[in-house]
Amino acid sequence: MSGTELAEAGRLLAAARRPVVFTGAGMSAESGVPTFRDAQTGLWQRYDPRELATPAAFRTDPALVWGWYEARRHGVRRARPNPGHLAVAAIRARLPETVVITQNVDDLHERGGVPAPVRLHGSLFAPRCSACARPAPLPSDLPPPAGPPVQHAGPEPHAPAPPDGPLTPPACAGCGAPVRPGVVWFGEALPEAALSAAVEAASTCDLLLTVGTSALVHPAAEIPLVAARLGAPVVQVNPVPTPLDAICAVNVRGPAGEVLPALVRAAWPDAI
Ligand code: BJW
Numbered sequence: 594m595s596g597t598e599l600a601e602a603g604r605l606l607a608a609a610r611r612p613v614v615f616t617g618a619g620m621s622a623e624s625g626v627p628t629f630r631d632a633q634t635g636l637w638q639r640y641d642p643r644e645l646a647t648p649a650a651f652r653t654d655p656a657l658v659w660g661w662y663e664a665r666r667h668g669v670r671r672a673r674p675n676p677g678h679l680a681v682a683a684i685r686a687r688l689p690e691t692v693v694i695t696q697n698v699d700d701l702h703e704r705g706g707v708p709a710p711v712r713l714h715g716s717l718f719a720p721r722c723s724a725c726a727r728p729a730p731l732p733s734d735l736p737p738p739a740g741p742p743v744q745h746a747g748p749e750p751h752a753p754a755p756p757d758g759p760l761t762p763p764a765c766a767g768c769g770a771p772v773r774p775g776v777v778w779f780g781e782a783l784p785e786a787a788l789s790a791a792v793e794a795a796s797t798c799d800l801l802l803t804v805g806t807s808a809l810v811h812p813a814a815e816i817p818l819v820a821a822r823l824g825a826p827v828v829q830v831n832p833v834p835t836p837l838d839a840i841c842a843v844n845v846r847g848p849a850g851e852v853l854p855a856l857v858r859a860a861w862p863d864a865i
């Protein structure tokens with residue numbers, strides 16, 4: 594991470610009043626949650642997430658897809674927010690008009706101190722009926738771990754192993770159809786209220802901070818473009834280049850868990 598970029602990003606953040614923080618899977622990578630394009634583990638290595646995250650995959654093999662999501666949900670339950678999540682909460686505490694928009698389906702922003710991020714791609718924790726959309730209860734499991742944020746990647750020691758294999762989804766209590774994960778699959782529309790809230794926030798923000806997204810999946814990837822088109826500076830945090838590089842005022846190369854706390858310190862040296 595270069596000092597010059599960080600200082601410039603810090604100046605932009607210190608001058609902002611209504612920032613948007615737009616996050617992707619890289620935000621949770623240092624909590625041990627694999628990104629969408631990372632190698633999967635165990636049985637799931639044999640499958641391409643881009644093929645499992647589709648309505649067609651669930652229609653063809655509901656147990657395979659439900660088992661994959663249950664394994665991921667258990668992985669997230671064992672993970673803790675990392676210093677990047679806490680830095681996003683610190684920005685929001687400093688600038689109450691901050692809007693956090695996430696593509697992630699984990700709950701690490703909430704557990705890191707951002708109570709209601711705008712969720713573009715749903716949640717691992719909101720299953721619903723695949724036929725009538727009635728919300729379904731989560732299969733019972735352990736509470737998330739208490740304690741300070743992680744300083745290292747990887748699951749909690751001593752946590753029970755997640756399920757690893759196909760699992761028959763529960764049946765809807767209303768109509769008996771299989772319950773599905775409450776996430777947005779390829780080819781499905783994003784939740785209308787969340788997408789409008791995201792476009793509205795990006796249209797009226799005075800800084801957009803994009804963190805840990807490959808910016809390859811649409812329409813979410815257009816959110817930073819909306820802000821840039823209307824004149825707001827865009828600051829990107831990612832270890833590698835992305836298609837957003839060209840529209841960014843500043844590209845800070847590095848992991849979110851290190852860059853975001855440093856960015857908060859650069860903006861407000863008294864903050865954390
Ligand atoms: C770090 C880091 C560290 C690592 N610190 N950084 C226009 C053009 C082309 C195609 C389309 C288009 N418009 C629509 C489409 C089709 C499609 C699409 O975008 N396809 C592309 C792949 C080409 N989009 C859709 O189908 C969407 N629906 C739609 O358009 O509907 C139209 C419609 C309208 C009306 C009626 C009906 C239909 C839906 C998209 C849904 C995406 N869903 C997923 C799965 C969610 C559930 C699940 O998790 O299983 O969402 S796909 C997956 O990608 C997931 C993510 O939220 C999303 C974005 O990924 P993200 O967050 O960017 O992660 P990665 O893994 O890609 O990148 C990680 C990044 O982190 C990398 O850059 C790393 O370098 C970085 N990183 N460590 C910081 N420590």
Ligand code: ZN
Nearest residue numbers: 722725765768
């Ligand atoms: Zn139903």
